[in-house]
Amino acid sequence: MFDGSLPHCFNRLSSLKLLDISSNRFTGLLTPSPIANLTSLEYIDFRYNSFEGTFSFSSLSNNAKLEVVRFVSNNSKFEVETEEPIGWIPTFQLKVLVLSGCNTNRRKGSFVPRFLLHQSQLQEIDLSHNSLVGPFPNWLIENNTMLQGLILSNNTFSGIIRMPFYMNANTKWLDMSRNHMNGTIPNDIHKFLPKLNYLNLSSNSLDGVISSSIGDMSELWALDLSDNELSGELPKGLFTNIPYLGMLKLSKNRLHGQVLSGNISLGNIERLHLDSNCFTGNIGNWNISFPYWWGLQRLDIGNNFFTGMIPHWLSNMSTLSELTVRNNSFEGPFPCGSASFKFLDISENSFSGTIPSCFSLTNMKHLHLGSNRFTGSIPDAFCNLTDVLTLDIGNNYLSGRIPKFLGKLSDLRILILRNNSFSGSIPKQLCQLSNVSLIDLSSNSLSGTIPRCLHNIISPIYPTFIELRVENEHTSFYNYERVLDHELYSYYVWEDIEIPDEVHFTTKTLSYIYKGRLLDLMVGLDLSCNRLTGKIPEELGLLNQIHSLNLSHNQLSGPIPVNFSNLANIESLDLSSNNLIGEVPSELIKLNTLAVFNVSYNNLSGRLPEMKAQFATFSKESYEGNPLLCGPPLEKKCTSQVNDPSTKEGNDKWHDIDMVSFYGSSGATLVVFLLGFAAVLYINPYWRRRWLDFVEECMYTFYYFLEDSVRKPSRLFRK
Incomplete structure (x- = not known):
């Protein structure tokens, strides 16, 4: 936790061999004065601090014994200059050079440091995250025969990958991911780099087929060729010749063929990613004899064209914890088994029957069963999903009531039940899901009122879905033992991204895919297309x-809650196709993030809010179907009477009248009228006589009318 500038008194330590200040909070300029006089210095490590300005490698001219230099910075204000002055040739011979995220030579052109042409004993080179340009620097491998690791990821290298002129049997690690390399993977890569353990060429523009020679790299344990433009079928040697593959990742290419059909051996693969390709066929009988304790742990074959049924043995693999078959054409029931899944995604297929619940659910964190043909109700066994974070069973043919026990899944963050046939009311127990961020109950047959307690659901304050990156260390590429009789290991970290969680959620009238860390940011509630009644609870205004x-396409009534103006982060608010009354609250103008607003097809009335801030962007389509609304952007203008505050009392609608007061005043008026009429007759004898004559005349008229009505039918009957 040290901070401040690097002390200048360090330059008095003339016998110092090792200087490691990594992972602190040092700031300011990294001037050469503290280390320029340290002529015995062999090892410096300045990684992970907050230095600013420029550090020049020429300031190390006096440090002829240097072997290890490490700079790693995430600060855009820091730059390492390696090419100054012109013609400078270093006196040291490095064994380890780490310059990651250091904006190397930003002002003079980001090329590979030229002083490396004079280095011949390098064992580790890390120049990642520097925006370096140029062709693949194969000369780094040629000049340094002891080179074990070359990391050039996340730069701007382009052109084709060229192998060195001679075999380098020491190179074990090559990472050229996230560059602009094109062309094909060299066919002779196994001849020039036969001892490779880790090969990462992902996120480039490589095309062509995967050479069968890669299957001859017997010591390879991690291969990542994902996110390229590779095509053709996979060489069989990838599954048979390599003794152990900790990771085989071929995602996001154009590979095809029936890669999983027939009898194949996968006992040597721990994590297999074949997703987002054009693979076809069914899953055959795999020969999975585990020579080691690990076995197949992760299988992702989503977004392909696989067909058929899922074999039972796949659900019985005790080592398999993550399975994704999303967006294929699998059908039939999903088999139960002994596998204890942590991540299971079988969505967007044609699985049928009841929801499988006979496998272990205690370790499940992400369960995706949506967009299939499952029927029946939610099984009671789902109450054992005590650790689940995502539960997606939407877009099926499920029925019955929403179980109350879902409210006891305290870790639940995402609940998707949309587009089924669930009936009954929304259980109040869902209000116990205080960590939930997305609830989608739309397009069902839910009835009753919206529970007022739903304001208890809040956006989680701790991240969950960003914790998807697994770091695997590979040590002993370089052992530094000469200082203080202490071993200092140089190791590489390879990032293995777990299968990211992914859900569909409709907002702003469109269905979006929220994936990975975006799920920690999105908060939403969708109860649309049901049969909900009653007023909108004012408590929903607390979901800030x-x-x-x-809440659209229901039967909700009453006014729009004024405290919806407290929804400070709202981006999409849809209350359309209900029976809402009253005005559109002018306080909603305060919603500065509101992008979509829809109150169409209700019974709203009065003047619309002023066209200010976000409300200036809403068109008349947001208000159509409300004939009593007026003002811009509608064509109907508000009359002066409506605008005159003095006539506001006369504009009250019948549904705003206090009916108790109305009946009371009407009854009192009638009583006063009758008493006044009786008083007039009592005082004036002439009017009293006229009134009695009028009553007598009415009685005779009514009598003769009845008599004629009775006699006329009897005469007709006699005739």
């Missing part, structure tokens, strides 16, 4: 973290 609220 919500981004999307959709």
